[in-house]
Amino acid sequence: MLNIVMIGQGAMGLLWHRHLQPLTAQISSLSLLPSRKSSQSMPQHSLQHSSQHLSRQAATYDTPVYQQYSYTHLQGLSEQCCYQVTQDQQLHKADMVLLCVKSYQVKSVLSDISAKLNKNAIIILAHNGMGTLTDIEHGLLHQHTILALLTTHGCVRPMPKHIIHTGSGNSDLGLLSGSITSTSIENITALFQQALPNVQWHNNIVEKQWRKLAVNCVINPLTALYNIKNGEINSTKFTDIKTALINELVQVASAEQYQLNREELIFLVNQVASATAKNCSSMRADILAKRKTEIDYINGYIHRLGIKHHIATPQNTQLWQQLKQH
Numbered sequence: 001m002l003n004i005v006m007i008g009q010g011a012m013g014l015l016w017h018r019h020l021q022p023l024t025a026q027i028s029s030l031s032l033l034p035s036r037k038s039s040q041s042m043p044q045h046s047l048q049h050s051s052q053h054l055s056r057q058a059a060t061y062d063t064p065v066y067q068q069y070s071y072t073h074l075q076g077l078s079e080q081c082c083y084q085v086t087q088d089q090q091l092h093k094a095d096m097v098l099l100c101v102k103s104y105q106v107k108s109v110l111s112d113i114s115a116k117l118n119k120n121a122i123i124i125l126a127h128n129g130m131g132t133l134t135d136i137e138h139g140l141l142h143q144h145t146i147l148a149l150l151t152t153h154g155c156v157r158p159m160p161k162h163i164i165h166t167g168s169g170n171s172d173l174g175l176l177s178g179s180i181t182s183t184s185i186e187n188i189t190a191l192f193q194q195a196l197p198n199v200q201w202h203n204n205i206v207e208k209q210w211r212k213l214a215v216n217c218v219i220n221p222l223t224a225l226y227n228i229k230n231g232e233i234n235s236t237k238f239t240d241i242k243t244a245l246i247n248e249l250v251q252v253a254s255a256e257q258y259q260l261n262r263e264e265l266i267f268l269v270n271q272v273a274s275a276t277a278k279n280c281s282s283m284r285a286d287i288l289a290k291r292k293t294e295i296d297y298i299n300g301y302i303h304r305l306g307i308k309h310h311i312a313t314p315q316n317t318q319l320w321q322q323l324k325q326h
Contacts, residue, residue, distance in 0.1 A: 174205020
């Protein structure tokens, strides 16, 4: 049985928590460490602990601390759920750490918990964009097996303690760094498949990351910059910029030894935009809420690779610069 620590109480973090929590036959311990200040802390029998200390001091409590959240199913039914806040003992015995945080938070979160993790803990990164692997400290990178989890499930968090599962999707798992046995692959994939189908293991997860990055490079910055819903980027006025963004991505991906098909990616972008036509992209939501965006790990990643390989990326660079100013 697995001891799992989750980090991040955003939409995806709470979505995975809700679906992993019932799997008590496979999971002996499931806890969640908020990635920032949060509210509604709930010790075993009272509400006496201040929520502002949870992210920083949860590990010091002697008694279990819980937090509540509301979950709305795809069918529209809502329920009250709760998670146990991670303490040092959970980090020490963790077999798996699932990071559902923003890409720019990965480095600092791992730095904060690395000394408390056992050496056999598998770290799973679940975030938008690419480039976080180079942020991770060298020692940590070589000590732990690191996986990537990509998902197309739709989930929003209209309020800090309320998530809504808005659309069913697929998830992809794969190895980013280190080594993993075939038995572990089978067990981890089966666990996530049982929690929230459909889940597949990929021997080349980086190629999957590039495909997701292509979608994010177009939909996220354009919807954020023009304050529009996803479906509106399929308007003909965005055709040229979409093509230019994908062309630049394909060129830098090729320089990184990943061969991608431009027409296929453009079709994929249009398909995702249509399938999520009424949705608000995560970057647009961040801009509207005046939060930091993940632009450095999306169009900014293409910009940096362009410099590395001496490839011009004017459209990605321009969007990166424009969104950095917000």
